[in-house]
Amino acid sequence: MTRNFSAWPVLLVLSLISLPLAIMYASVFVDSFTNTPPGAILPNEFTLAHWRFLVDPSIAGNIWVATLNTFIFALSMVVIVTTISAMGGYAVSRLNLPYRRFFLAGIMVMHAFPSVTLIIGVFLVLQFAGLYDTLAGVIMVKATLMLPFGIWIMKGFYDAVPWEIEMAGVQDGASRFTVWRRLILPQVKPGLIALGVFAFLDGWGEYLLPRILAPTSEFRVLSVYLQQISVTDSINYDFNLFKSVGLYYTLPVLIVFIVFQNRLMNIFGGGTKG
Amino acid sequence: MIVSNTTSAERGIRSSALTRSTEPATDTVRAARKGRARTSPLGLVMLAPALALLVAFFFAPVVLTTIFSFTNMTSATGISGGAYVITPNLLRDLEWQGMAPEAAQSLSGETISVDEAALERAAAAGVDPDFLEEIEDELLGDEFDDARSFERELKTLPSRPRRVRDLKLAAEPFSQSILNTRFATRDEAATAIASIAPDLSAEDRNTVLSAAYTGWVWTTDNFERLATTPETARLITNTALYVGFTLSLFNVGLGLFLAIAIFYMPKTSGTIFSVLWLLPRITPVVLYTVMWKWFTWDDGFLPVVAENLGLPAFNYMKGSVPTAWATIVSLNGFIGASFGMILFSGALRAIPQQQLWASEVDGASRWQQVRRIILPQLRWPILFVTCYQSLSLLSSYEQIWLTTNGGPGNTTNVWALEAFRVALSNYTGNLQYGYGAAMALVLVVAGLALSIIFLRLFRFNELVEKPKIEF
């Protein structure tokens, strides 16, 4: 890297801009373990009281059920999105299809397209299909909204696999399906993992769809759980409890993010280049 | 080119000019078809699940949005068609709109008749079976003009209830009014009206029937309303401001600054900053928005700090229009900045190091280096981020919904949020699907148009390569 420039003015500006973020995230950590007197900025005592929600369902409801629900939701997302994108991406990348160009353009438009605008239509479709207010409905909708992105990402990864491997496979007498499963799929494993992580994070954090499309369902995910403790009347608003639950809620995301950081960078970059 | 005899005698050589011109046209057509790549059934199978889901939850919603934007559908009308119900309120409204009071009077009248249907209703309502049997024997087929004469008749029966209240209850199922009765079809309703108010003019009857319909009807009112209400202009302005500010200040501006600053930084500190700026993107939105509440609300971090410094302290998120705008723009911008950061970082790494070394040897300052060498090469990524993020900002409302919710007043309301609120999250409880769909349709059309322009801009055609295996 070039070194003959002095770095501190830029560093200073950067730190100033980053300060709000740093303070917010630091406060989530600090406040969930401490108490702060009203009007003060710094905490004055250490406490674990804000974590009682883990064992006491009377505070905000059973967190473990919500956690399990969120896991089911996020994992279903991973399975559906990776499986269907892995297949669909291969088809549009490598196989001869009628209207392939048209389909690719469609995927690309949908990929860039603001899909949340469709929520009214989706709501009506679910009503018709009888899937409104069901877990299955929400999962399918959420997964579908992610599919154009997933297919586009996987297409990018498939495109990068040399054609010669594919050609060698058919020369060796394997069917295209065998070629895909045994020769090509192992080459795009990084893409699959990244997409899976992405789907997990997306599903884990999702709030809007469960809230709108399954408002009264038994199935309560952590985001809804969290929102429900934050909309109690604002006088008794317990930021500390909220932050503890929030930290609990975000920890898996953080862990997944740190473990898969580099792979995710791949997908953020690769998926949007074109 | 002319090929002489000696060469064309050689095997494998043909004068292409000659053979091409003598070849019949039909041959060429058949040959073209012969070599065309074969459709892969496997491809169709592998694409089928994606297609099915996309059709169900992507295309169908677009189609439905379009269809419903031309209806007056609300949660009151229901989705699957309606029935005909004449309510006292409806009659009052109609009278107020100029219908003759006698007509309304005749419609609200009641008839009392003892027939099989009425007996069944009474049995279902729990009236003493012995009593009913007597009614059937004595009064079947009779009709009465008012309740009093019917009750008088009932009192003559031996097993009548002792208490007056019970008697009235028993009489009730026999009395029939078309008020508050649901008729499944227009014909049924018309028949009922004809029987109770035979004198009603055909014109009045039609007016009543149309007004009595509880289901939805086709209409272009939504678009007329959108075109005429002053709220539209305000929403468009707000949306443009929101997208413009967030995009220019954060998604592109800050993203660019972050990418370049991190690019010049030692690796470790660069990683710390890029991870910090990625956090908003992966933090669940509910937590993220509440963090901002904690940061900007009355007892939150910023007001407390401001108070200690003697600056005006209030709820910055909802307390004033400028601070509310600053909050939603930076709140969304902090999420969006990482997108630009990652993309620009990738593009920066692709710039050959030699160019930077060369410029340093030439004595360029860092600012000159950024301006003359780096920025020109980031033109395409910047354009891409602008296009892509303007689309997603255009339709993003989740964060605004969870923070200012358009407030204070309606000052930070944007198009997408309003569409969402009108259709799906309304205080009054009457969700206006039709109007919301019309608003969404405007966004869908705008989004489609923009995406197609962007596809052109980024030369989509060059991204599509034909499959190389043709079998």
Add this chain to the structure above:
Amino acid sequence: MPIQLQDFTKRFDNTTVIERMNLEVHDGEMLALLGPSGCGKSTTLLAISGIHRVNGGQILFGEEDVSEQPSQKRNVGVVFQNYALYPHMTAYQNIAFPLEVRGMGREQIDKEVRAIAALVHIEQYLERRPGQLSGGQQQRVALARALVRKPGVLLLDEPLANLDAKLRLEMRSEIRRIQQETGITAILVTHDQVEAMSMCDRIAIMNEGQIIQIDTPTEMYRNPKTQFVAGFLGNPPIAFVNGRASGEAIRLDADEVTLPLPTGARRPKDGEPIVVGIRPEIFGVNGGSPIGGRVSFVETQGRENLYDVALPSGAVLRSIQPVRHDISVGDQVTWGVNPDALMVFSQDGTRL
């Protein structure tokens, strides 16, 4: 197995790449498809292997028309330029893959893999992944994988292009040895004339989607049918000088040089513009017709030197001779040229 292309035509969209090409490869021979890049040789190879479909004509393996068969049914072994080894499998698994998809038993597979590994000398590397193998070893694995299922035809697409000079020499003879030991019909696609001449029984030289000439390497070098073939073969390359026919002699343009017409050549019309090809080894010999010029460049090649001789008109001839210390750049020389080895071409490039 003999291969025959009859009126083979290939189009991409509306661009015709190959128009009615005819080619016959004899059983057990190794034939080179030689030509500059973009001449259609790789397209031809992909059509034979069943990757590309033909737009016209037929491809025959023996008596059987295979043009409408996919690769899986053709039983063709292909070695790609980048070897296309499956990166996630070991060398052993790579070689076993074609047998596995045929449903062969485990023991049988093991026997076959070890036999072919012995043939290409990679027994000790079988447990390694492609990433852990050198270029030459990868090449051998690719060969083994192509040959293990005993294909009727072996196709080699620029097999030596990714190797360094020393390995290239080694693999050249190795591939030839393996081809001869197995007796398989092979087609080698290359743009390198040295590879084609040193490895193959016959060469088919291609340009712009057409086969210009098919011959043995020696015959093609000695007796090129066109100026293109003469220019493509030979290193250092042949020099071309414009001239005009004048009775039994050739006058080089703008130079006071007259050369006799080589024996056996068709006589051009008087005054017809022609092109004279002079290979470096026939210029600078004892005797022959003298040509005078100035030495403009000397390239040392070790055993021999290559001298560029500029004629007064500016045309440059090349001469390859044992190292001489009496000549340096700028010297005026008059060297003889062997008139019988001259090649004369008409303006459109055909040999006279």
